[in-house]
Amino acid sequence: xxxxxxxxxxxxxxxxxxxxxxxxxxxxxxxxxxxxxxxxxxxxxxxxxxxxxxxxxxxxxxxxxxxxxxxxxxxxxxxxxxxxxxxxxxxxxxxxxxxxxxxxxxxxxxxxxxxxxxxx
Amino acid sequence: xxxxxxxxxxxxxxxxxxxxxxxxxxxxxxxxxxxxxxxxxxxxxxxxxxxxxxxxxxxxxxxxxxxxxxxxxxxxxxxxxxxxxxxxxxxxxxxxxxxxxxxxxxxxxxxxxxxxxxxx
DNA sequence: CAGCTTCTCAACCACTCGGTTGACGAATGC
DNA sequence: GCATTCGTCAACCGAGTGGTTGAGAAGCTG
Numbered sequence: 001x002x003x004x005x006x007x008x009x010x011x012x013x014x015x016x017x018x019x020x021x022x023x024x025x026x027x028x029x030x031x032x033x034x035x036x037x038x039x040x041x042x043x044x045x046x047x048x049x050x051x052x053x054x055x056x057x058x059x060x061x062x063x064x065x066x067x068x069x070x071x072x073x074x075x076x077x078x079x080x081x082x083x084x085x086x087x088x089x090x091x092x093x094x095x096x097x098x099x100x101x102x103x104x105x106x107x108x109x110x111x112x113x114x115x116x117x118x119x120x
Numbered sequence: 121x122x123x124x125x126x127x128x129x130x131x132x133x134x135x136x137x138x139x140x141x142x143x144x145x146x147x148x149x150x151x152x153x154x155x156x157x158x159x160x161x162x163x164x165x166x167x168x169x170x171x172x173x174x175x176x177x178x179x180x181x182x183x184x185x186x187x188x189x190x191x192x193x194x195x196x197x198x199x200x201x202x203x204x205x206x207x208x209x210x211x212x213x214x215x216x217x218x219x220x221x222x223x224x225x226x227x228x229x230x231x232x233x234x235x236x237x238x239x240x
Numbered sequence: 241c242a243g244c245t246t247c248t249c250a251a252c253c254a255c256t257c258g259g260t261t262g263a264c265g266a267a268t269g270c
Numbered sequence: 271g272c273a274t275t276c277g278t279c280a281a282c283c284g285a286g287t288g289g290t291t292g293a294g295a296a297g298c299t300g
Contacts, residue, residue, distance in 0.1 A: 005138050005141075008135075008138075008141065009136055009137070009138060012132050012133075012135045012136035013132070013133070013136035013257095015128075015132045016129055016132035016133035016136055017129070017257090017258080018125050018128075018129060019258090021125075021128065021205075024209055025209060028208075028209040028212035028213055028216075029212070033276080033277090034276075034277060034278095035275090035276060035277080043258095043259075043260095044259075044260065044261080045276085045277075045278095046259085046260080046261085046277085046278075046279090047258070047259055047260075049277065049278060049279095050257095050258075050259085050278090051258085053278085054257095074209070074213045074216075075213075076210050076213040076214055076217070079206055079209065079210040079213070080210065082206055083203065083206045083207060083210060085141075086199055086202055086203045086206070087203060088148075089144055089145060089148040089194070089199065090196050090199040090200065090203060092148035092149070093148055093194045093195075093196040093199070094196055096148075096194075097196070133287095137287090137288085139288090153246080153247090154246075154247060154248095155245090155246065155247080163288095163289075163290095164289075164290065164291080165246085165247075165248095166247085166248075166249090166289090166290080166291085167288070167289055167290080169247065169248060169249095170248090170287095170288075170289085171288090173248085174287095
């Protein structure tokens with residue numbers, strides 16, 4: 001469970017960068033080489049290579065064999081982990097809202113509609 | 121759409137830190153003050169205050185009025201944004217897997233079961 | 241008012257990050 | 271073998287981050 005924390009550290013950090021999110025978006029359509037990925041950006045090839053490395057270390061992406069051409073391939077597993085983490089707390093918060101709404105409804109019922117003045 | 125990118129930048133960056141994810145997890149259960157939040161950590165109050173500030177600037181959390189006691193409250197909206205982003209690409213990747221599987225199935229059918237050697 | 245509590249701001253430090261440039265490594269084509 | 275192409279590694283730089291300490295602001299309470 002603690003290694004999940006490390007994976008989440010790396011995954012969230014990896015996606016905190018716009019260029020890397022864009023790489024992910026493009027890789028969702030098709031695998032690509034580093035050179036292909038780098039082409040549209042106003043940035044050195046080395047910089048893109050580093051971004052891909054970050055994505056790979058975060059487990060968001062896998063690469064083919066050590067070779068000249070090594071296409072980058074998107075991997076869904078860590079996305080699952082992140083999605084579950086987010087969904088969990090999103091769900092809890094929404095539950096709390098609903099409980100709060102219910103509570104407020106009950107309060108309004110009890111008070112029968114008085115004190116509608118101090119809502120900021 | 122571009123400001124969404126900034127919101128995602130901040131939101132993913134905010135959740136890339138374990139302490140802040142823990143704060144979110146605790147706030148999902150109940151609102152709390154900075155002091156309450158800081159108590160379990162081996163860290164100064166100021167450090168926790170900074171973490172809360174990061175969460176607030178990411179829109180993950182809202183705070184009550186400028187005052188002495190200002191409880192911190194989890195906000196679900198940006199979670200939605202992140203969840204949607206992740207789900208989108210996760211979904212595309214899974215689709216591609218399925219298409220790839222289908223393609224491989226067809227190839228196997230065509231070749232009638234030869235060449236099962238070079239799977240790495 | 242004084243005093244206490246709660247929290248934030250400011251300055252500082254070590255470290256990380258995103259980018260650069262330059263040099264190198266490994267497969268392909270001749 | 272040699273040149274070319276694709277990619278990574280290494281060193282560096284400016285900006286940002288996560289932590290610290292010290293001081294101060296804002297609200298309660300006596």
